[in-house]
Amino acid sequence: MSDRATSDRATESDQAIRNVALLSHSGAGKTSLVEALLVRSGAKPNMGSVEKGTTSADYTPEEQGHHFSIYTSILPLSWQGESFNVLDTPGYADFVGEIRGAQLAADAAVVVVSAVAGVEVGTERVWLSASKRELNTLCVINQMDRPNANFFRAMADIEATLEGNLAAIQLPLGQGDDFHGVVDLLHQKAYAWQDDNDVTTEVDIPEEVAGATAEYRNRLVEAIVETDDDLMDRYLNDESISDSDLHDAFYRAVRRNELTPVLLTSAFQKRGIRLLLDFMLEGVRHNRDHRPLAIVSGEPPVFSKDAPFCARVFRTSIDPYMGKETMLRVLSGVLRAGDNLLDGSRGTEMRVSHLYVPNGKEMQEVSELSAGMIGVLTKLEEPRTGDTLCAPDHPLALTPMELPPPVMALALTPDNRSDEDRLGD
Numbered sequence: 001m002s003d004r005a006t007s008d009r010a011t012e013s014d015q016a017i018r019n020v021a022l023l024s025h026s027g028a029g030k031t032s033l034v035e036a037l038l039v040r041s042g043a044k045p046n047m048g049s050v051e052k053g054t055t056s057a058d059y060t061p062e063e064q065g066h067h068f069s070i071y072t073s074i075l076p077l078s079w080q081g082e083s084f085n086v087l088d089t090p091g092y093a094d095f096v097g098e099i100r101g102a103q104l105a106a107d108a109a110v111v112v113v114s115a116v117a118g119v120e121v122g123t124e125r126v127w128l129s130a131s132k133r134e135l136n137t138l139c140v141i142n143q144m145d146r147p148n149a150n151f152f153r154a155m156a157d158i159e160a161t162l163e164g165n166l167a168a169i170q171l172p173l174g175q176g177d178d179f180h181g182v183v184d185l186l187h188q189k190a191y192a193w194q195d196d197n198d199v200t201t202e203v204d205i206p207e208e209v210a211g212a213t214a215e216y217r218n219r220l221v222e223a224i225v226e227t228d229d230d231l232m233d234r235y236l237n238d239e240s241i242s243d244s245d246l247h248d249a250f251y252r253a254v255r256r257n258e259l260t261p262v263l264l265t266s267a268f269q270k271r272g273i274r275l276l277l278d279f280m281l282e283g284v285r286h287n288r289d290h291r292p293l294a295i296v297s298g299e300p301p302v303f304s305k306d307a308p309f310c311a312r313v314f315r316t317s318i319d320p321y322m323g324k325e326t327m328l329r330v331l332s333g334v335l336r337a338g339d340n341l342l343d344g345s346r347g348t349e350m351r352v353s354h355l356y357v358p359n360g361k362e363m364q365e366v367s368e369l370s371a372g373m374i375g376v377l378t379k380l381e382e383p384r385t386g387d388t389l390c391a392p393d394h395p396l397a398l399t400p401m402e403l404p405p406p407v408m409a410l411a412l413t414p415d416n417r418s419d420e421d422r423l424g425d
Helices: 030-041 061-066 093-105 121-132 151-161 207-225 229-236 243-255 273-283 417-424
Strands: 004-006 018-024 073-079 082-088 108-114 136-142 166-168 170-173 181-184 189-193 200-203 260-264 295-297 310-319 323-332 334-336 340-343 348-351 355-359 362-366 368-370 374-378 388-390
Touching (some): 018 030, 018 093, 030 082, 030 273, 093 121, 093 310, 108 121, 108 151, 121 136, 136 151, 151 166, 170 207, 170 260, 243 260, 323 368, 355 368
Parallel strands (some): 004 362, 018 082
Antiparallel strands (some): 189 200, 310 323, 334 368, 340 348, 355 362
16 A cells, blocks of 8 residues: 555645656666655655665565566655656656656656666657657766766767757766766866765866867857857857856756756766756756647646646556546646546546645645646546646647557456456456
């Protein structure tokens, strides 16, 4: 049975929660990276282990037994006063419905690439689907502490395989067992880790990486000016561009998904995690920054808590005690317990009685859900994954979720009532 915590507190209607989906080929270290983010942000005291089945994201017996993610898990954290929901997704293509559903709920995608294996077929799949959703995308080269880790090989693989305007914003100081710091290319500073607490000390850029630093700094500047006409004119005319102008243009381009930055981490050693969290503060866009979504009928939602309610169902599941659980991302407006809803995709009305927010396997009951939040409704039979839920007086249907054609189809049909009971069990 899932642990359920109940609170009668109302959620703040002006919360600016941002939702970040971690995507990758299986084995790149997404779940370990989530653990490191939770520990560094103070959301939990110690890292769990995928091998031991003690992570916050992989909590079902199936996941713990197989040692990989099967379902999307939502883990909230706070950093420097900002709130995030981190969505840990499966890596195997067998669970593409979970992956695509998480992308429907996300403001940004963090595509994780192994420093050892580089870009794999699953990396390409999630990159393409995230691009179709026009998600604000970041790229993280993880496992920099592993034997045979090679940033330059992985970065060349990324640039050759993944489409878009990509640029590294960090270079490693050492690799594999010697991974001990990074060069910040945007601010032209180097940082070394003091200890296992991920605390950094500013150091001089080592002479052995000076040439690579200059090369990748030039690549970064070119990637930034490509997104800004004024900076491009100044660059071509050999006029000076201040660091502050580059900084502002860089983050604007990242939030508009016109530039994908590449960062470095070792989730196992919890190194580079603070820098990743710091980057997320400016590099992940808010709910209000989304472009208009494609619709089937009605008017596109306005991404504000003051607009009529609209949400998208991105996952449905069955809990043996709570019944059907409908997980949704609120796009606009506010939903309160007792409100009536319209399933705009199917034309059916329903009434909600209880509202929850997820935290791994736990659920916390709240009095309302507002724009930007991820919530869970229980015991509603009508909604299906991909459906649009909206206010009855403002009907709306968003374009349904796209799934690839199935490789095979299989259905079990009971012959009689006794077989039906057994199948239910």
